[in-house]
Amino acid sequence: MDDIADYFPLMIIVLVLGTSFWVFIDANKIGVKAGQLSGLKGMGPAGWLFSCLLLWIIAFPYYLAVREQLKFAQPRCLECGGVVNEGARKCVHCGSIVERMFDVCCPACGEKGQLRESRMSDEIECPACKRVFPAAAAKV
Numbered sequence: 001m002d003d004i005a006d007y008f009p010l011m012i013i014v015l016v017l018g019t020s021f022w023v024f025i026d027a028n029k030i031g032v033k034a035g036q037l038s039g040l041k042g043m044g045p046a047g048w049l050f051s052c053l054l055l056w057i058i059a060f061p062y063y064l065a066v067r068e069q070l071k072f073a074q075p076r077c078l079e080c081g082g083v084v085n086e087g088a089r090k091c092v093h094c095g096s097i098v099e100r101m102f103d104v105c106c107p108a109c110g111e112k113g114q115l116r117e118s119r120m121s122d123e124i125e126c127p128a129c130k131r132v133f134p135a136a137a138a139k140v
């Protein structure tokens, strides 16, 4: 006797395996690396895969919830948006020079912003108070 209910356990196994491997592939694609975030979010792709296989009901929704954070924790190419390795000087996707971004803070009014590495030797104008000062002076 074939009953549709007999297939439910199989369907669940297929669903868990399928989505767990999707997490693994997706985590690799968006460049998730172990230790990039603190706590559970700091798992690498293999860690996510095993968490999903063992505790799918918790790990899978959790992955979806923190996916954007994982994505933005990676250094990215300013030109094409591709993930680049920490400390890489050239984008592997489009070949443009990867510049580090520095946090800057206006010495006059305290306005915070970010500046490309190549502009750190320039004079910059604060977008808030319009004062002009050497970018190096604003580095935090």
Ligand SMILES: [Zn+2]
Binding pocket: 077, 078, 079, 080, 081, 082, 091, 092, 093, 094, 095, 096
């Ligand atoms: Zn690029």
Ligand SMILES: [Zn+2]
Binding pocket: 106, 107, 108, 109, 110, 111, 126, 127, 128, 129, 130, 131
């Ligand atoms: Zn200012």
